[in-house]
Amino acid sequence: MSTTRLLLLGVVRIFQPAYGYQLRRELLTWNVQDWANINPGSIYTGLRTLAKHGYLQELDEGDRPGRTSYKLTTDGETEYFSLLRQMLWNVDGFRPDRMMVTLSFLWSLQRDEVLAALEARIAQLEQRQKAEPFAERQVLEDPGTPNHIIEMFRITAARDRGELEWTRSFRERVQAGDYSFGGEPPDWAPYPGMITHWGEIPTPPAD
Template sequence: MSAVRLLVLGVIRAHGEAHGYAVHRELMSWRVDTWTAVKPPSIYHAVKQLAREQRLTAVGPPASARGPARTGYRLTEVGEREFFELLEEALRNPDIEEFGAGVAFMRQLSEPRVRDLLTERLQTVEQIAIDLVAMKPQWPDAAQPPHAAHLLELWAAVFQAQARWTADLLAGLGGLDFAPGLPHRSR
């Protein structure tokens, strides 16, 4: 999965229609480059790629548009389905960048669906932390390179922190507004 695809589809979906620069400007206002590997060129590339793949359809600039002529884009039915598939995948994903992209749009799903996905993610990251800790005795002297035991402790702590954060997010969902019903369910 690609965080940039989800982010681009999500921004265009939220605006109904947007051109590449508007998508770029919106994502940069979120400081997306600080919490993902998404950079401005990848945003423009994703817009073009999604259009080639018919996830987006081009719409001409409005006749009253001022400034440079820019091609606007809207989601196609296929793009709409992909958005929800990527969103659900991201919300259960242990990868922090993909997950962050999902959190950005989680309110596009119903609260019960978000709870299900976050609960699945919580179980996954908890199990990863347990598995990493269980591997530690298999490694020899922790003081010798490659310091695998220390690295296992580091990664276990990262996943334990993700589990705590995900549990806190689950606990606070009641205060957010979510989309009614289930617009899409990939599983």
């Protein structure tokens, strides 16, 4: 749920105030249903839940009944950065979606923090690599554990090796000045035609 929460807070933060249908349409262009384990139909429920918990403010359009837009509250802004930093600074080999959603919003942090966090991730991945043979040995020596379970450790270790290689190269690119981060001039801006629909209030498709 923390991945979904960060995803929703982050996209609202970009486009606020925005309507649920617009946010859903935007997230579908990110293909979140493939990598974030989020059902497109649950986006509306997620927005309402975040509003209920005080992370989003619902803004009713007086002349358009039933149309609710959202923007972050102060608590929502705090929660956004807390989740972003938590996922950036901590490796979770069983949840690759956490780094995917982190990359979506990494630009909102400053470059020095991103570099420090990447160094921390490299250290964690190197430690996991050192510990992996001993985890394998424990499985193989445990008479109560089927030997094929070892492959669960091996596929996770393979992911860790791939992420370690990528993190090292990504760190080098960030050090070299690639991309734009908090407090820096943006290195990309959408052309006007990409954002005109945010000024519209579309009619959601009929069920």
